[in-house]
Amino acid sequence: MEAYLDNAATTKVLPEVKEIMMETLEEHYGNPSSMHSKGVEAEKYIKFAKKEIAKSLKVEEKEIIFVSGGTEANNQALICGAMANKRSGNHIITTKIEHASVYNPLVYLESQGFRVTYVDVDGNGKVNQEQLVEAIGEDTILVSVMHVNNEIGAVEDIAEIGEKIKKKKPGILFHVDAIQSYGKFKIFPKRMHIDLLSVSGHKIHGPKGIGFLYVKDKTKVLPLIYGGGQQKGMRSGTENVPGIAGLGKAVQLAYADFDAHIAHMYELKIFFIDLLNKMEDLTVNGIDGIDIENTAPHVVSVTVDGVRSEVLLHALEDKNIYVSAGSACSSNHPALSGTLQAIGLEKKAVESTIRFSFSRFTTKEELVYTVETLEQLVPVLQKYVRR
């Protein structure tokens, strides 16, 4: 049996997605900027994708910019959002559990004279809203909060946060990293007071190398890439038509039969956690005293006492079970996970945390097999540790 439980890292491309991409590679391969009919054919795929995305978010098609993926979306939102608004101030607010593609652009902005406040989260990864609102000052221009945390699956109350921010200072840009949440949640930027929203294609069974940035109409953001002026100058470069077409199809499928998919994943998550709770020396992170429905449906973070995550990962791999280590760690240079530390895990626990992540195609059988395998492996691995 094989169990791919690393869907928060990437997902398998769906056959329908592959099919539409093949069309753009083999038949409708024109440059969408070309005047002739080949160009028009290619452009139709872009229109299709924009329509699907706009529909899913209830926004205008013109508010969507296609980019190379989540990292580029976050970079443009933060760096180009801050630069475009630097006359209004130099202060940015974010949380302590952001992804590196948010964190590192902010580190860059700090080197360029911006000031960044990092707001605390509680033991379940929920952002401290009072602290966030309190931090808003005269010179605050941008707030960036991730919707779903990639390591523990914490869900932030984006609508609530958006409302509070705008109430205190309407001019602030509100950016949401929705890379782990889009396709798993219904996100409506207009109702949630979101100005900028980052999404990646390959987390929702689309291809790698494509994503989009939602930019609310009339929001001041600069381009990150300059060139031939495609996408109204907001993102130059010949459009990645195969990627965009594939993304469009993936979005269409993610939001078709949406409720059933999500219910299935929550059912899996509850089922899996119940099985894990029967095992000794295991702790599921980020669910302390809250309903599972208040966490992401697809992420389960588990700390296994006395086993290094990297070793457990390779032992599971040997049984065809694919997961992620909770932290990118190596023996010599432990780069400890920011999220796991922020929710209060000790260094030892951080090094012993692995992440399981589902897709809507994950089955109960796979999870049973996984738990059975864990029951076999954990006691053995606990015996062999560095002393």
Added chain:
Amino acid sequence: MLYKVFLIKYAEIGIKGKNRYIFENALCDQIKISLSRVEGEFQIRKEMGRIYVEALSDYDYDDVIDALQHVFGIVAICPVKIVDSTEWETVVVETIKYVEEVYDKQNFTFKVAAKRANKSYPKTSPEICMELGGALLDSFPELKVDIHQPEVMITVEIRKQTNIYSVVIPGLGGLPVGTGGKAMVLLSGGIDSPVSSYMIAKRGVKVDAVYFHAPPYTSERAKQKVIDLATQVSKYTGEIQLHVVNFTDIQMYIYDQCPHDQLTIIMKRYMVRVAEALAEKNGCLGLVTGESIGQVASQTMQSMAVIEEAGNMPIYRPVIAFDKQDIVNIAEKIGTYEISIQPYEDCCTTFVAKHPVTKPTLSSIQKSETHLVKKIDEMFARALDTVETIVIRPE
């Protein structure tokens, strides 16, 4: 001007007496192998104590030089102009033409060196030098003679034909691979063992390699890293048989049965035993490691003596007295450093004790090893039975 011929200079091979042809043939073979990765057709000729590489088709000059600079035994590579005549007037005209074609500006100091293989040639070597020097000065007024430290040394050799050259590109030196027997390298993934492989191969030794894999404690990426290292080293050593040994069971058994501060020493003794068995099977005459005195606890003289005792074969340690930085310098030169510093664990670091012994005694280690008698032979045999051998070729 496109050179058609490269003159290959070699030093040590020249003094190997009656065995000389063996070394020359080995060098020709190695040159052939190295050039087989370069586009174009080449002929390698041995002629009166010289090796010539002749291009029979178009080729890329930089690629050829790069290929030749990866062959041990070559001291220098000289792109040479060949004139199919020894007639004096022609020699003078062609030498002037050569200087005109090879140098953009003829404004350097120079000296002519002449060599006659043909001793019945009507002019002596000093006469050739003087007259050619004069002819060059007449043709290029900005040239100056400097017989002590010339910027350019123009060599003219009168043989059956005339060779003219002045460009000398350094080679690696050493001896051609295959002339010094074969050895088994214990390749870890660190910085030192690839450098040791390179150094022993430089003395003409063909290398095989063994890597100890310990899944799940070491990852597929750690193994891939060793494959990448071997591939880089093979640019110099030629094809390498990489033997991947699954070491997990043995390692765990030692962990269960022996004192922890002795873990690394006992583990390494078993590595020596496994490597030796593989070496014998593959016709190797010794083991090679990247050990350097005092670098880690298992590389003190006491530790190495105890480790070495586990086997019978000689263990060669090319970097034994090198400082880390000196090893790093070589690793950077041969292109293994960047690969070695990727952060994947090898099986030696996984369970290393916080305070390992640095001065083990053989008797205490042997005593600990008696705890292993029950299962170790069976595990040892299984490790050898399940060896995966990967043939590594330069890319």
